[in-house]
Amino acid sequence: MQGKVVLITGGSLGIGQCIAKTFAKEGARVFICSRTSADVNYITKAIQEENEFCEGLSMDVTDSGQVKAWVEDIYQRLKRVDLLINCAGIYGPIGPMETLDPKEWKNTVEINLFGTVNCIRAVVPIMKKQRAGKIINFSGGGVGGVLNPNFSAYIASKAGVGAITEVLARELKDFNIQVNAIAPGAVNTRFLDRVLEAGSNPGKEFYERSLRQKEEGGTPPELAAKLALFLASEDSNFITGKIISAKWDPFHQAKEFREELEKGGLWNLRRIDRMKFYEKT
Numbered sequence: 001m002q003g004k005v006v007l008i009t010g011g012s013l014g015i016g017q018c019i020a021k022t023f024a025k026e027g028a029r030v031f032i033c034s035r036t037s038a039d040v041n042y043i044t045k046a047i048q049e050e051n052e053f054c055e056g057l058s059m060d061v062t063d064s065g066q067v068k069a070w071v072e073d074i075y076q077r078l079k080r081v082d083l084l085i086n087c088a089g090i091y092g093p094i095g096p097m098e099t100l101d102p103k104e105w106k107n108t109v110e111i112n113l114f115g116t117v118n119c120i121r122a123v124v125p126i127m128k129k130q131r132a133g134k135i136i137n138f139s140g141g142g143v144g145g146v147l148n149p150n151f152s153a154y155i156a157s158k159a160g161v162g163a164i165t166e167v168l169a170r171e172l173k174d175f176n177i178q179v180n181a182i183a184p185g186a187v188n189t190r191f192l193d194r195v196l197e198a199g200s201n202p203g204k205e206f207y208e209r210s211l212r213q214k215e216e217g218g219t220p221p222e223l224a225a226k227l228a229l230f231l232a233s234e235d236s237n238f239i240t241g242k243i244i245s246a247k248w249d250p251f252h253q254a255k256e257f258r259e260e261l262e263k264g265g266l267w268n269l270r271r272i273d274r275m276k277f278y279e280k281t
Contacts, residue, residue, distance in 0.1 A: 001232065002027035005078050007071065009061050009119055010088030012039035015138070015184055018221040019085060019228050024052035026229065031074055033059040034088070061088045061115030064122075071122040083232050084123045085136045086116040086161075092153040105153040112140075112157035113164075120168065128175045135168070136231050137161050137181040139243050162243050169241025178240040180231050185219030185247035219247050227251055238262065 006023050010016040011032025024030045024047045034040045037058035044056035059066050075081055092108025093100040116137055127133025141148060143162040147155050165181040172179060223246040230236055230251055231244075238258055244251050254261065 001229070004028045004082040004232070005074065005080050006030050006083045006085065006232070007074065007081060007119070007123065008032045008085045008087060009115065010034055010086075012036065012043045012056070014087075015221045015224050016085075016087030017043050019087065019225045020054065021047060022222070022225040022229060023232075024050070024054050027052075028083075029053045029078065031055050031057070031070075033057045033061070033070060035060055061118055062110045064118045067118045068122045071119075071126070075126050080130060081123050081126045081133065083134045083136070084119055085228060086119055087138055088112075088115050089138060089140065089158075090154075091151065092157075095150050097152045100153065108153035109157045109160070112154065113160040116161050117164065120164075124172065124177070127172075127177050131176050133175075133177045134232055135177065135179045136228055137165050137179070139165070139181040139183050141183075143181070143183060143243050165243060166241045173240060176237075178231070178237060180236075180239060180241070181243045182224055182227050182231070183243060183245045183247075184221070184224035185245065223247055 001023055004023075004027075006028045008016055008020050008023070008030065009032075011020040011030070012034035016032070016034070020030050020032050020043060030047065030053060032040065032044065032054065033056070035058065040056035040058050044054050047054035057070055059070055061067055071081065089112045090108055092112075093104040097105075120135060123133065123135070127135075138158075139162040140158040141151065141155060143159060162181055165179055169179040227244060227246040231239070236254070239254060239261060242261065
């Protein structure tokens, strides 16, 4: 990763923060954005104090103008964009669909899906010009395994991210641009705190499982960071259009499944394979 230009949305908290620290430690030039300036400033300073490169910006990924200006500024100064990691996202409203505020439902899709699309649209022309680049999305709980009830906005938006990942991989393959998505597992982030604040509204079973996750620690965010590093490396150049579980999929052994991966039958949106994918309860 030495010297690579890496853009990370939602890079100030949770999984995004862990990824930002990991890539900076590997020598990448890390640029993060997030809506909350205090969070952005805190993590940016923390990384810089380790004598590593990081620049942060308070920005709304739903504003395509802000996104475009952010990407263009970085490109004008560094003359390259090697990697985009779309971590920005929210759970949105929780509860039976008919009870949810339509504005909150739409806002969830705007952030999770359209925010991802805005960032991709901004970097793709640069990557096409370079004839090289990588894009990593986050599919979250919207793809594979058991889809939890009462999270309709979140799951619909993340399923859209999964579908976009496959479509773009095919669109950009001839430009040496790989597009993949990470399913990080049940990580203890502010998302979990939001679920616990909602009490039994998401459903008794899910709430009790979330309490156990909080107590036991959940899936370490470092697993997603390790997978992101792998997908950012040249070792993964033959992988594109895939949705990979940080917890369950043996991605470091991907070369063993190369033929199956290239056929499209493994690790995709309609994943039916021998791998475990959902969290055990």
